[in-house]
Amino acid sequence: MDSNNYSNKRGTYIPPVILAEGLKKSYGNIAAVDNINFAVQKGEIFGFLGPNGAGKTTTMKMIQCISPRSAGGLRVFDLDPDEYPDIIKHRIGVVPQETNLDPDFTCEGNLLMYARYFDIPKDIAKDRVKELLTFVSLSEKHDVSIEKLSGGMKRRLILARALINKPELLILDEPTIGLDPQARHLIWERLKLLQSQGNTIVLTTHYLDEAARLCDRLVIMDNGKILEEGTPSSLVSKHAGGEIVEVEKNNDVLECIRGMNVPFEETGDTVLISASDAHEIARQLLEKCRPKKMLTRPATLEDVFLKLTGRRLRD
Amino acid sequence: MVNIFSIPRINRRAWHVWRRNLTVFVKTWKVNFFPPFVEAFLYLLAIGVGIGTYVKEIDGVPYVNFIAPAILGIAVMNSAFFECTYGSYVRMYYQKSFDAIIATPLSIEDVIAGELLWGATKSVMYVVIMLGVLTLFGVMAFPTSLFVIPLAFIGGLLFAALAMCFTAITPSIDALNYPSFLFITPMSLFSGTFFPLTILPPIFSYVALALLPLTHIVAVFRMLTLPAFSWTMVFNLTWIVAVTLLLCVIAINLMRRRLIV
Numbered sequence: 001m002d003s004n005n006y007s008n009k010r011g012t013y014i015p016p017v018i019l020a021e022g023l024k025k026s027y028g029n030i031a032a033v034d035n036i037n038f039a040v041q042k043g044e045i046f047g048f049l050g051p052n053g054a055g056k057t058t059t060m061k062m063i064q065c066i067s068p069r070s071a072g073g074l075r076v077f078d079l080d081p082d083e084y085p086d087i088i089k090h091r092i093g094v095v096p097q098e099t100n101l102d103p104d105f106t107c108e109g110n111l112l113m114y115a116r117y118f119d120i121p122k123d124i125a126k127d128r129v130k131e132l133l134t135f136v137s138l139s140e141k142h143d144v145s146i147e148k149l150s151g152g153m154k155r156r157l158i159l160a161r162a163l164i165n166k167p168e169l170l171i172l173d174e175p176t177i178g179l180d181p182q183a184r185h186l187i188w189e190r191l192k193l194l195q196s197q198g199n200t201i202v203l204t205t206h207y208l209d210e211a212a213r214l215c216d217r218l219v220i221m222d223n224g225k226i227l228e229e230g231t232p233s234s235l236v237s238k239h240a241g242g243e244i245v246e247v248e249k250n251n252d253v254l255e256c257i258r259g260m261n262v263p264f265e266e267t268g269d270t271v272l273i274s275a276s277d278a279h280e281i282a283r284q285l286l287e288k289c290r291p292k293k294m295l296t297r298p299a300t301l302e303d304v305f306l307k308l309t310g311r312r313l314r315d
Numbered sequence: 316m317v318n319i320f321s322i323p324r325i326n327r328r329a330w331h332v333w334r335r336n337l338t339v340f341v342k343t344w345k346v347n348f349f350p351p352f353v354e355a356f357l358y359l360l361a362i363g364v365g366i367g368t369y370v371k372e373i374d375g376v377p378y379v380n381f382i383a384p385a386i387l388g389i390a391v392m393n394s395a396f397f398e399c400t401y402g403s404y405v406r407m408y409y410q411k412s413f414d415a416i417i418a419t420p421l422s423i424e425d426v427i428a429g430e431l432l433w434g435a436t437k438s439v440m441y442v443v444i445m446l447g448v449l450t451l452f453g454v455m456a457f458p459t460s461l462f463v464i465p466l467a468f469i470g471g472l473l474f475a476a477l478a479m480c481f482t483a484i485t486p487s488i489d490a491l492n493y494p495s496f497l498f499i500t501p502m503s504l505f506s507g508t509f510f511p512l513t514i515l516p517p518i519f520s521y522v523a524l525a526l527l528p529l530t531h532i533v534a535v536f537r538m539l540t541l542p543a544f545s546w547t548m549v550f551n552l553t554w555i556v557a558v559t560l561l562l563c564v565i566a567i568n569l570m571r572r573r574l575i576v
Contacts (some may be wrong), residue, residue: 096414100411102335
């Protein structure tokens, strides 16, 4: 390693926690991840958004050192996952998409067993398990078997399991999938708390409100490629404007909007107009064509997402 | 693509997987220790005493003494083979345990090595229990019969690895019935277990010695439990060790090929 790249006399350059350059993963002729570049800095929450099959999970698996890359560069903690998988895995915590808790053990048993895989001494592990069960509000369920837990409890336990080795980097693949609002809020809160303690967090999600709420920066992926990168607010203002007018679609309204010379999008029974001054557009529409239903709202990440990845169903 | 003959790198962390399986096993020890206990009784009564009444002896050996080492050999085979086919498949496919474990510093090679060690351990535990029962019937010679215990570990490793090869290529849990019924069941009958292979046309002996691991295990066990030593034990042991090492390497690489994509 060339140390000159990372430090100089004026200060120390801190390499990113994850650095991907031209990262690629192919299965036969199909490129699941196709030449992507990104860097995750220490202490940030970095999101991967994209429809099913976009390549998010494949990217996570390459970072976790459980799926070797086909081409390109990837460094985690400035180490090559192909060469130092055990060192890297010692320093990361993973919340997988699929719930893979061990059904042969209780909540506590699952965490203790996991601690053993990290070579954590038993007495230290016991204390940490207690702390973590409290952290995810599962102390009372410590000796309950996995089958008796609700979906939300299982996800919380998986979060606790991912923290057993005090990871510097936490990777979460769809952390709140299928959870009720209470459980989602609890997980969000905990993730923010972990970030404030200096953890770096990488997550994938379909929930755009989740991404907007949690992520400092995010990328939108589709077909194995990164389409956009930025902060949630910069992506919204760049691609969706400030506000959106939604009007019920009929021929009169369409005629009228075409006459106004503003960009618009038709979806199902609604027409969407993005504008910096939605109220002015709405006023004009109201005067000119008297739509039956109309509303104005702030643009969201969902508008950006649908604009960039299209409305076609993926699977 | 991984070469199936390349030597895998195994870390001592593989024992964590072994510990996991042992912990689960100990939690339900009553259910687990019951079958080998009963099995030894049933075989010995039905075949040893029942058929033995008519057969009396084979090559000058009382029939019940002749089949006793075969009962041990079959136990080595069945306990490791079924553990690393159905047992491992359930952990791999239904419980996703392997996925969970490889997210920790353990590699897939460590996980499979741990599973194989566990399969072999199960063979040892079963053989120890059966050895106790058979000793009560007075059909085991000591101290030579004690060597059966370490050999049960090597034999167990052989069948665990063989099983893991099938687990690595099976499309579903039902398809594991093919090796079980088409390979393991015939092997338990045609490996010089309940009758000497020499009474069949010579081709049977050759095929059994070349392809059926149980033939070698039963031959060695019989020399130890009667006892009746022969220089052929060197050949049997060499065959067992060589095939065990080869199958362990192949099993780990095949599983890597299945799970790491």
